[in-house]
Amino acid sequence: MITDLKLQLTIDCTDPERLAAFWAAALGYEVEPPPAPFATWRAHWLDQGVPEEELGEGDCSDSVIDPRGAGPRIWFQQVPEPKGVKNRLHLDLGVSGGRSVPFATRKERVLAEMKRLESAGASALRIEDSENSGSFSVVMQDPEGNELCVH
Template sequence: MVAFQLTIDCADPEAQARFWADALRYRIEAAPDGFPTWREYWLSVGVPEEELGKGDCCDSIVDPAGEGPRIWFQQVPEGKVVKNRLHLDVKVGGERAEVPLETRRERVEAEAGRLVAAGASRLRVLAEPGVDHYGVVMRDPEGNEFCVA
């Protein structure tokens, strides 16, 4: 197995980390042992204060079960301009062979509603007559597209 981290460029890493921790049911990654905050850790290894932005520098999330990848939100100066070349799919509906389409639709809609309350916005529904699929395309608080299916 190859270990990897997913890195997402953004304007406000702490806000994105909080949103995605909620969306994916991850948790904010704790600062290294001996440091009450990530800011204090980064300062201790020589990262200049002006590079740290605001807050405690809580800019990464981890899967509490240790199965999914670590996700780091990297602050960048430029804003999002075009459609993502990579996006996350939040899978909540269940498997086609095991869960009826109507139940999957209800689960997807419930999750989409929860994520709207957390700061996401809906773009469009992915459903066509005769196709055994239901999903919702959404945007996170900074406009990055993702799907709930």
């Protein structure tokens, strides 16, 4: 039995800082600060011996953390190629309050979150609206095309 397992999600992307900023806003996370005494992640990685040419542009802020400590760390790993096919794993953002909340209220909450995420850089792909089954959700994409669902 593993007693000190720490879960980290890793998302491949071409612009880690952009996705870190988007997902911090989307999840209520924060961009992970560099370890002390470093002012930036770039300074930390250079101190650790990572060559400048491997670091790309910016200050290398490429991860987000849950300020409450409940959710996993998410690291955005820079890769040279853009996303090519549908994700096999995606994040679901549950904002509606669940089936004990009236359908109209859940729909309103999901649409408000959709608009908030669009203002942060996401785009809506489709709305799945089935009042008969009590289901309402929006399939979206983050700024690099990774799918997410809001329900």
